[in-house]
Amino acid sequence: xxxxxxxxxxxxxxxxxxxxxxxxxxxxxxxxxxxxxxxxxxxxxxxxxxxxxxxxxxxxxxxxxxxxxxxxxxxxxxxxxxxxxxxxxxxxxxxxxxxxxxxxxxxxxxxxxxxxxxxxxxxxxxxxxxxxxxxxxxxxxxxxxxxxxxxxxxxxxxxxxxxxxxxxxxxxxxxxxxxxxxxxxxxxxxxxxxxxxxxxxxxxxxxxxxxxxxxxxxxxxxxxxxxxxxxxxxxxxxxxxxxxxxxxxxxxxxxxxxxxxxxxxxxxxxxxxxxxxxxxxxxxxxxxxxxxxxxxxxxxxxxxxxxxxxxxxxxxxxxxxxxxxxxxxxxxxxxxxxxxxxxxxxxxxxxxxxxxxxxxxxxxxxxxxxxxxxxxxxxxxxxxxxxxxxxxxxxxxxxxxxxxxxxxxxxxxxxxxxxxxxxxxxxxxxxxxxxxxxxxxxxxxxxxxxxxxxxxxxxxxxxxxxxxxxxxxxxxxxxxxxxxxxxxxxxxxxxxxxx
Amino acid sequence: xxxxxxxxxxxxxxxxxxxxxxxxxxxxxxxxxxxxxxxxxxxxxxxxxxxxxxxxxxxxxxxxxxxxxxxxxxxxxxxxxxxxxxxxxxxxxxxxxxxxxxxxxxxxxxxxxxxxxxxxxxxxxxxxxxxxxxxxxxxxxxxxxxxxxxxxxxxxxxxxxxxxxxxxxxxxxxxxxxxxxxxxxxxxxxxxxxxxxxxxxxxxxxxxxxxxxxxxxxxxxxxxxxxxxxxxxxxxxxxxxxxxxxxxxxxxxxxxxxxxxxxxxxxxxxxxxxxxxxxxxxxxxxxxxxxxxxxxxxxxxxxxxxxxxxxxxxxxxxxxxxxxxxxxxxxxxxxxxxxxxxxxxxxxxxxxxxxxxxxxxxxxxxxxxxxxxxxxxxxxxxxxxxxxxxxxxxxxxxxxxxxxxxxxxxxxxxxxxxxxxxxxxxxxxxxxxxxxxxxxxxxxxxxxxxxxxxxxx
Numbered sequence: 001x002x003x004x005x006x007x008x009x010x011x012x013x014x015x016x017x018x019x020x021x022x023x024x025x026x027x028x029x030x031x032x033x034x035x036x037x038x039x040x041x042x043x044x045x046x047x048x049x050x051x052x053x054x055x056x057x058x059x060x061x062x063x064x065x066x067x068x069x070x071x072x073x074x075x076x077x078x079x080x081x082x083x084x085x086x087x088x089x090x091x092x093x094x095x096x097x098x099x100x101x102x103x104x105x106x107x108x109x110x111x112x113x114x115x116x117x118x119x120x121x122x123x124x125x126x127x128x129x130x131x132x133x134x135x136x137x138x139x140x141x142x143x144x145x146x147x148x149x150x151x152x153x154x155x156x157x158x159x160x161x162x163x164x165x166x167x168x169x170x171x172x173x174x175x176x177x178x179x180x181x182x183x184x185x186x187x188x189x190x191x192x193x194x195x196x197x198x199x200x201x202x203x204x205x206x207x208x209x210x211x212x213x214x215x216x217x218x219x220x221x222x223x224x225x226x227x228x229x230x231x232x233x234x235x236x237x238x239x240x241x242x243x244x245x246x247x248x249x250x251x252x253x254x255x256x257x258x259x260x261x262x263x264x265x266x267x268x269x270x271x272x273x274x275x276x277x278x279x280x281x282x283x284x285x286x287x288x289x290x291x292x293x294x295x296x297x298x299x300x301x302x303x304x305x306x307x308x309x310x311x312x313x314x315x316x317x318x319x320x321x322x323x324x325x326x327x328x329x330x331x332x333x334x335x336x337x338x339x340x341x342x343x344x345x346x347x348x349x350x351x352x353x354x355x356x357x358x359x360x361x362x363x364x365x366x367x368x369x370x371x372x373x374x375x376x377x378x379x380x381x382x383x384x385x386x387x388x389x390x391x392x393x394x395x396x397x398x399x400x401x402x403x404x405x406x407x408x409x410x411x412x413x414x415x416x417x418x419x420x421x422x423x424x425x426x427x428x429x430x431x432x433x434x435x436x437x438x439x440x441x442x443x444x445x446x447x448x449x450x451x452x453x454x455x456x457x458x459x460x461x462x463x464x465x466x467x468x469x470x471x472x473x474x475x476x477x478x479x480x481x482x483x484x485x486x487x488x489x490x491x492x493x494x495x496x497x498x499x
Numbered sequence: 500x501x502x503x504x505x506x507x508x509x510x511x512x513x514x515x516x517x518x519x520x521x522x523x524x525x526x527x528x529x530x531x532x533x534x535x536x537x538x539x540x541x542x543x544x545x546x547x548x549x550x551x552x553x554x555x556x557x558x559x560x561x562x563x564x565x566x567x568x569x570x571x572x573x574x575x576x577x578x579x580x581x582x583x584x585x586x587x588x589x590x591x592x593x594x595x596x597x598x599x600x601x602x603x604x605x606x607x608x609x610x611x612x613x614x615x616x617x618x619x620x621x622x623x624x625x626x627x628x629x630x631x632x633x634x635x636x637x638x639x640x641x642x643x644x645x646x647x648x649x650x651x652x653x654x655x656x657x658x659x660x661x662x663x664x665x666x667x668x669x670x671x672x673x674x675x676x677x678x679x680x681x682x683x684x685x686x687x688x689x690x691x692x693x694x695x696x697x698x699x700x701x702x703x704x705x706x707x708x709x710x711x712x713x714x715x716x717x718x719x720x721x722x723x724x725x726x727x728x729x730x731x732x733x734x735x736x737x738x739x740x741x742x743x744x745x746x747x748x749x750x751x752x753x754x755x756x757x758x759x760x761x762x763x764x765x766x767x768x769x770x771x772x773x774x775x776x777x778x779x780x781x782x783x784x785x786x787x788x789x790x791x792x793x794x795x796x797x798x799x800x801x802x803x804x805x806x807x808x809x810x811x812x813x814x815x816x817x818x819x820x821x822x823x824x825x826x827x828x829x830x831x832x833x834x835x836x837x838x839x840x841x842x843x844x845x846x847x848x849x850x851x852x853x854x855x856x857x858x859x860x861x862x863x864x865x866x867x868x869x870x871x872x873x874x875x876x877x878x879x880x881x882x883x884x885x886x887x888x889x890x891x892x893x894x895x896x897x898x899x900x901x902x903x904x905x906x907x908x909x910x911x912x913x914x915x916x917x918x919x920x921x922x923x924x925x926x927x928x929x930x931x932x933x934x935x936x937x938x939x940x941x942x943x944x945x946x947x948x949x950x951x952x953x954x955x956x
Contacts, residue, residue, distance in 0.1 A: 008808070012615075022852060025933050026855070029862060032861050032862040040752055042748070057584065060587070065604065067602055067604035068601035069589045070588070071588030080594055086502055092553045097557030097560040101560045101775045102568050108561075112560040126540055127538060138832075149671055173819075174818075182672055225529055256529060257529050279594045283778075284834045316915070317918050325667055328630055328633050331777075333630075342553060346546060346549050365513035381517075437505075471803040474802070478801045486623060490618060
């Protein structure tokens with residue numbers, strides 16, 4: 001067993017022993033609950049684990065060490081922008097004044113956070129070239145839903161009810177078509193052209209009076225700027241549809257391209273990508289949405305407003321009847337937004353432009369170096385990420401992208417995004433971000449060079465990779481066929497409650 | 500740039516390897532007419548200045564008042580071990596665990612979270628997390644329509660008004676109808692879901708109901724007749740969605756015990772800071788039979804090729820990256836780190852600790868009820884409650900404003916949250932938890948008493 005394997009440990013439930021733990025809060029007086037009818041109470045206490053704090057701490061610290069993370073190594077995960085997460089942002093979100101503020105506290109008690117949110121909206125509007133921004137959506141996908149629901153409200157407000165379709169390129173993230181469905185639209189998939197851009201002929205054929213919106217990821221998920229964008233935007237607006245920009249790849253274009261000024265009507269931003277709020281093992285993120293003039297009336301409520309006297313307030317219930325309404329309980333993932341605010345402030349306008357320049361520079365450097373080793377289907381300059389492919393390697397050796405990715409783990413790297421976008425065979429989508437030093441990028445290139453050599457000399461080594469991780473390849477079929485989604489043998493909590 | 504490692508030499512070397520003269524050459528694909536020239540934003544700010552700015556902003560918030568405000572977000576004691584462990588970079592800077600071989604830490608903590616929440620709710624399937632209580636409830640409601648292939652849901656007016664509004668927003672996209680079940684206007688059950696009205700609404704054979712949604716405790720803090728609501732829903736072929744508060748589940752009957760099909764709620768009370776509304780934790784749980792209808796990530800136990808126990812995201816055919824337009828939801832990023840916080844919190848408190856938290860809140864609330872009644876603000880509703888309740892206060896909104904000057908945040912004037920219910924014009928919703936002290940209660944009662952006496956003169 002490897003050293004890492006030794007850290008695999010019992011679950012919380014296996015660690016539990018009756019009588020351990022406790023001491024966090026005082027015991028209440030007896031019979032407090034006698035005023036509540038017995039039928040409304042739980043008959044047996046929950047069988048939660050009983051562990052002491054030292055065991056608890058080791059449990060979680062040991063588990064943490066089974067993870068790969070930005071703080072431990074290079075994460076070239078395309079479309080995810082796994083850049084360094086500044087520590088000052090964590091500090092900021094934990095400031096007592098931010099962390100302890102109740103979401104329904106009256107405006108007069110909330111001026112600091114309201115000011116921060118208002119300033120952040122302004123900064124994101126400037127970056128996106130948008131008229132206004134809502135910070136309410138909790139993640140990119142919820143931002144998409146918010147945007148498309150506003151599109152729906154816009155068409156309805158004009159009595160234009162025949163627009164039932166949303167056009168989505170086939171290279172888009174799965175959230176785009178899923179969002180269109182959730183918002184009650186039919187998705188029309190548009191094929192990609194051989195240069196990686198939208199197939200303009202197919203696009204024009206699909207566009208028409210039933211098109212509500214076109215969702216364009218720009219730069220695309222192939223890492224390419226949509227070079228015929230002017231033509232696309234003009235056609236969309238001529239058809240009376242709205243142009244939605246998926247801002248997942250905003251990290252490439254800050255200060256160089258402002259979607260709103262270019263003609264996009266609505267865009268979501270993933271702050272956990274571009275503005276470096278940590279991914280948290282899957283969340284939380286935040287998905288602000290910027291809009292142009294047409295969608296202003298429909299923004300979710302409540303908005304943050306600034307009064308003429310400089311004070312800030314939230315809209316009251318029902319203040320703006322054209323709003324699509326709330327998309328969540330409270331104003332936003334504020335703790336995440338504090339981090340994004342700090343990130344934008346520390347960089348300033350010029351620093352954010354440099355972020356994009358360095359992200360694009362690093363991606364093109366890695367692409368140039370890797371083109372000697374793997375297929376690189378699109379030769380024109382990429383933006384912040386690029387697609388490589390193991391198609392040739394597979395034809396020569398039978399080694400697939402999955403094997404290459406898993407073997408990278410043995411070399412100490414997180415694999416790139418694989419088999420996405422769906423339009424490129426044996427795809428590896430690689431995004432180095434701007435925060436990785438050249439030494440790391442070079443080491444990554446050398447690792448891939450070694451892996452390709454191994455594919456020819458010792459293919460079984462790759463089929464069975466990874467070899468050095470805490471666990472090896474998993475039986476995913478078993479997980480799906482016989483789902484075990486919870487620990488059933490809860491123990492150790494049958495002891496009576498101590499006095 | 501603040502966190503960039505590249506020196507001028509590094510950049511020159513990269514440009515050389517690419518074979519271009521300047522960085523501008525790499526942006527040549529952007530059509531000239533669409534090019535922007537920089538950002539009109541403030542200058543970069545050194546961290547030393549930024550910390551001062553952030554401290555000043557945080558200082559402009561007033562979090563020093565004695566607070567009785569709950570209404571969907573609750574002040575609790577969080578053992579410091581929770582945040583200390585959350586600060587492990589291996590947890591918070593990791594991505595979604597798509598590569599299970601190097602993500603067992605995150606995967607096991609999610610599996611444990613699912614198990615803990617299953618134990619609290621009495622339901623077997625728990626999603627890895629949703630955005631918050633409101634969106635989890637909206638997803639639960641959509642799920643009930645999907646599972647029954649029906650297009651109408653009934654939502655009690657005892658459900659948090661922001662949750663009801665979120666359901667409406669989500670339904671704005673789908674061709675679904677959400678109708679409100681009224682509350683009993685008077686008598687011993689005043690303020691709880693009107694069972695007779697529910698029965699009438701369910702009786703329309705032309706418009707079958709897919710889901711019935713009720714909250715326990717309700718937005719008004721009342722304990723609802725959940726078993727009866729569930730029976731009526733099931734008799735009409737609808738699913739029953741229970742909106743829950745997780746700390747209360749240490750002592751209250753569980754959704755599983757009263758046969759709810761789906762439970763939703765907000766996990767914020769489990770060690771997650773108030774933080775002006777988020778990030779929180781959307782809890783979504785269901786019966787095993789609905790496992791393929793539940794949206795969001797699920798983690799399951801399996802083995803690796805060597806037979807070692809391991810964890811992996813599973814049943815992924817429900818998700819947007821696989822199913823695209825046919826997915827159960829568009830959800831992708833969730834609130835994994837908040838689920839981790841909740842897991843650590845529950846493990847740190849243990850079964851007795853969590854029960855103590857719920858029971859202490861109930862004890863403080865009873866003390867608050869007596870003190871406010873003595874001060875001239877009796878309860879608005881007579882039925883049982885746990886730790887939150889409404890009190891009748893003439894001119895509630897104005898008095899609430901004046902009490903702020905006395906350093907007291909007197910809960911929520913209900914007229915602000917539910918302006919369309921005249922019965923709530925003169926009412927405050929107040930709550931107590933284990934951190935509420937007798938001194939705070941006495942101060943609130945004295946200040947409120949003085950205001951009411953002043954108003955009466």
